[in-house]
Amino acid sequence: xxxxxxxxxxxxxxxxxxxxxxxxxxxxxxxxxxxxxxxxxxxxxxxxxxxxxxxxxxxxxxxxxxxxxxxxxxxxxxxxxxxxxxxxxxxxxxxxxxxxxxxxxxxxxxxxxxxxxxxxxxxxxxxxxxxxxxxxxxxxxxxxxxxxxxxxxxxxxxxxxxxxxxxxxxxxxxxxxxxxxxxxxxxxxxxxxxxxxxxxxxxxxxxxxxxxxxxxxxxxxxxxxxxxxxxxxxxxxxxxxxxxxxxxxxxxxxxxxxxxxxxxxxxxxxxxxxxxxxxxxxxxxxxxxxxxxxxxxxxxxxxxxxxxxxxxxxxxxxxxxxxxxxxxxxxxxxxxxxxxxxxxxxxxxxxxxxxxxxxxxxxxxxxxxxxxxxxxxxxxxxxxxxxxxxxxxxxxxxxxxxxxxxxxxxxxxxxxxxxxxxxx
RNA sequence: GGAGAGAUGGCAGAGUGGUCGAAUGCGGUGGUCUUGAAAACCAUUGUACUGCAAGGUACCGGGGGUUCGAAUCCCUCUCUCUCCGCCA
Numbered sequence: 447x448x449x450x451x452x453x454x455x456x457x458x459x460x461x462x463x464x465x466x467x468x469x470x471x472x473x474x475x476x477x478x479x480x481x482x483x484x485x486x487x488x489x490x491x492x493x494x495x496x497x498x499x500x501x502x503x504x505x506x507x508x509x510x511x512x513x514x515x516x517x518x519x520x521x522x523x524x525x526x527x528x529x530x531x532x533x534x535x536x537x538x539x540x541x542x543x544x545x546x547x548x549x550x551x552x553x554x555x556x557x558x559x560x561x562x563x564x565x566x567x568x569x570x571x572x573x574x575x576x577x578x579x580x581x582x583x584x585x586x587x588x589x590x591x592x593x594x595x596x597x598x599x600x601x602x603x604x605x606x607x608x609x610x611x612x613x614x615x616x617x618x619x620x621x622x623x624x625x626x627x628x629x630x631x632x633x634x635x636x637x638x639x640x641x642x643x644x645x646x647x648x649x650x651x652x653x654x655x656x657x658x659x660x661x662x663x664x665x666x667x668x669x670x671x672x673x674x675x676x677x678x679x680x681x682x683x684x685x686x687x688x689x690x691x692x693x694x695x696x697x698x699x700x701x702x703x704x705x706x707x708x709x710x711x712x713x714x715x716x717x718x719x720x721x722x723x724x725x726x727x728x729x730x731x732x733x734x735x736x737x738x739x740x741x742x743x744x745x746x747x748x749x750x751x752x753x754x755x756x757x758x759x760x761x762x763x764x765x766x767x768x769x770x771x772x773x774x775x776x777x778x779x780x781x782x783x784x785x786x787x788x789x790x791x792x793x794x795x796x797x798x799x800x801x802x803x804x805x806x807x808x809x810x811x812x813x814x815x816x817x818x819x820x821x822x823x824x825x826x827x828x829x830x831x832x833x834x835x836x837x838x839x840x841x842x843x844x845x846x847x848x849x850x851x852x853x854x855x856x857x858x859x860x861x862x863x864x865x866x867x868x869x870x
Numbered sequence: 871g872g873a874g875a876g877a878u879g880g881c882a883g884a885g886u887g888g889u890c891g892a893a894u895g896c897g898g899u900g901g902u903c904u905u906g907a908a909a910a911c912c913a914u915u916g917u918a919c920u921g922c923a924a925g926g927u928a929c930c931g932g933g934g935g936u937u938c939g940a941a942u943c944c945c946u947c948u949c950u951c952u953c954c955g956c957c958a
Contacts, residue, residue, distance in 0.1 A: 490920060493927040500927090503939040507888045510938095518938080525938045692917085820899095824917080 447550045447810050450482060466557045466772035478549050485542045492535040499528045555807040557772050558781035564771025577764030580790050580847045588791045589842040590722030596869050611727030618869050623730055625863035626837055627705045630732040634834055637753050639703035639734050644683030646706060647674045652686040655812040657778035664713050676709035680733040681831045688737055692824055693816040700737035723838035730837040736830045743828035747803045750832050751783050754799045757834060760859040763843050764788040780805045791846040796839035801832030
């Protein structure tokens, strides 16, 4: 969430910027500022009353000690009114505080000045398109047919065991998953990211920390009996490592990578682009996360984008890089770049990575702060993350683009990981 | 799942109703001493809100209660540890 201080100091700017995200903030920001005025007034009154109470209590204690019981009892009578005032003021203060937080949680992150206006995907800016679009023979197959033909993925079995969107990988299909995961993790490690294996299930607090809650409650599988959530991305557990942490400026950058299975309910998205591997309830992804100094986060974002790009290049897939418009940039992100690979038989661009700078938006929720050397003051850190990479759509493109009459060719860089150079 | 114990500052660990934001030790930071270092000694060392400042207020796992006054007593939730059971 945005910090109150930022909103107060940049009211008009914020309202203007949020229009890029198609969010009309004028009313809510007005309410917040009024509420905060109330909060301050209420708080200082509470503090003063509390102070009076404290000194009176001390006095009573001393009176009792020195045996002046009557005087003490007299003083005690005075506390009755004070107590009542305190309980009124503090319950009011509590309700103001929760109210304020609820409102703050409703405001999306401020988009970076470079984010173009726009409603949806059609307004995203194509930064570049690279790689050769393969020409397939006219009897080329989409990946779900290829997966069946070569016995790589069994969608029906997944359906039987669990339900739609939970495919079962087998044989070379399973090995390909494992190869890609190791390939990605190794490249991320070489780029300086420390590998972690996080829990796949998180508590409510973690969900709030990275912004999945309350905005995207319906997107996560909820284990109600224990009030835990299946992670929709490793971003959630990794970033929450740093919840409630105060770092030193010299700790930056913090870089973590993790493979995890990801679980998404995808409620409401049935019927659209859901064939095969295009959209699943459970999928594999390798994620990268950085915690950065505010002055260096955009430089870090660029490096992250370049890193993801280098991985896609190694896979020899045609791709394009998009700068997302306001309407497509997520609630919590300030600036997001998407990578899409071209899946030839479907003739579709598929999103395989999303790299974002959240600035201090998550950090504020997480209470992730740092101190400059020789400074006592804490400030909010910046968080960034990106997919490096999401597997299913990479697999879709690999299968479709590399199909030949002899079988499916494996890109050179991946062969040491798969142990085979063709699927036949 | 059953029985018991516990949760205090960066860490260890005291504190069982007032003078406790909290002893002491370790660690951190600054300094004295030293050619340099170590040792020793001195000082300092949590977070947040509020205020120009001095200061004030809150926080001893979370929430609630008793009391003039709670780290300390009561209720409740969460978590951790030990033993037993079950188990990859």
